[in-house]
Amino acid sequence: MATSTETTARGPYRTGIRRREQIVAAAIAVFGELGFAGGSIRTIADRVGVSHATLLQHFGSKEGLLTAVLQEWDRRTVEASLADVVGLDYFRRLPEVMAAHTSNRGLLELFATIAAEATNPGHPAHSFIQARYTDNLATLTTHLQQAVDAGHVAPLTPVEIHVEVRLVTAVLDGIGLQWLLDPATDVVTSVSTYVERTIAGWQERAANSAPGTS
Numbered sequence: 404m405a406t407s408t409e410t411t412a413r414g415p416y417r418t419g420i421r422r423r424e425q426i427v428a429a430a431i432a433v434f435g436e437l438g439f440a441g442g443s444i445r446t447i448a449d450r451v452g453v454s455h456a457t458l459l460q461h462f463g464s465k466e467g468l469l470t471a472v473l474q475e476w477d478r479r480t481v482e483a484s485l486a487d488v489v490g491l492d493y494f495r496r497l498p499e500v501m502a503a504h505t506s507n508r509g510l511l512e513l514f515a516t517i518a519a520e521a522t523n524p525g526h527p528a529h530s531f532i533q534a535r536y537t538d539n540l541a542t543l544t545t546h547l548q549q550a551v552d553a554g555h556v557a558p559l560t561p562v563e564i565h566v567e568v569r570l571v572t573a574v575l576d577g578i579g580l581q582w583l584l585d586p587a588t589d590v591v592t593s594v595s596t597y598v599e600r601t602i603a604g605w606q607e608r609a610a611n612s613a614p615g616t617s
Contacts (some may be wrong), residue, residue, distance in 0.1 A: 423461050423471075425451050430472045435509025439469060439517065466527030473517070473531060476510050479503075491555055491602055493546040494571070498594040501575060505582055505590050512583055518576075536572070543568035550605070557608030571601070 429450040433442040444465050448458045462468040488496050504511050521532040547564050550556045559567065574597050582588040 419461075422451075422453070422457075426453070426458055426461055426468070427471050427475050430468050431476065431507075431510065434469070434472055434513050435507055438509070439465075439513055444468070464527075469517070469528060470531045472510075473514065473528070473535075476507075476514070477535065490546055490549040490553060493543075494598050494602060497571075497575065497598055498591045501579065501590045501594045504579060508583070508586075511579060515576075515580055515583060539572060540565075540568050543571055556602070556605035559605075567601075567605075571598075 426447065429447050430442070433447050433450065436442070437446070444458055445455055447468070448455050451458070458468070462471060485493060485496055485500065517526075517528050518532050520526050521528045523529065544564055547556070547559070547568060551559050551564070575594065578588070578590055578593050578597075581593075582590050
């Protein structure tokens with residue numbers, strides 16, 4: 404049975420978690436509407452109904468809040484869409500991920516801007532963006548290797564897999580940028596077409612390398 408001290412300790416802890424979630428949700432809305440530069444800490448704090456100082460107690464700085472926003476957005480749009488698929492199915496689910504990204508133009512624009520700015524090692528989001536790309540490449544590598552091991556595509560060397568997953572990442576980023584510049588861009592069809600052509604190419608290489616083929 405929990406003591407009164409344990410109960411008291413857990414109460415403020417739960418309240419702190421809820422408050423942090425409320426601040427991140429408000430920051431997602433504000434940054435989505437106004438961008439990182441235009442979305443002030445005071446505006447976010449006002450929407451949540453807390454003081455500027457209280458917000459900074461949770462995140463330390465505006466940059467710290469930005470990192471939390473990017474992590475939450477990444478979790479919502481990627482993990483929810485890709486948690487249950489492996490191998491080639493992972494690649495075939497990518498159009499849904501891009502569709503989820505375009506459901507919030509402000510955040511996609513924010514991420515594109517921050518990713519470009521964060522190439523500067525001194526940028527506050529540099530470590531986050533660098534880690535995100537590293538993790539994404541590693542995940543794509545794992546799923547392509549699974550497809551190779553299952554015989555669903557041609558045997559590929561680690562170097563070849565590395566090149567292929569970088570190309571996939573570049574195309575996704577590029578189509579997202581094209582959509583930001585021209586919302587008439589059919590993101591889902593574009594990504595679906597690229598993914599299916601790429602998979603077909605991997606599979607064709609496997610067929611051509613099968614015994615008895617010339």
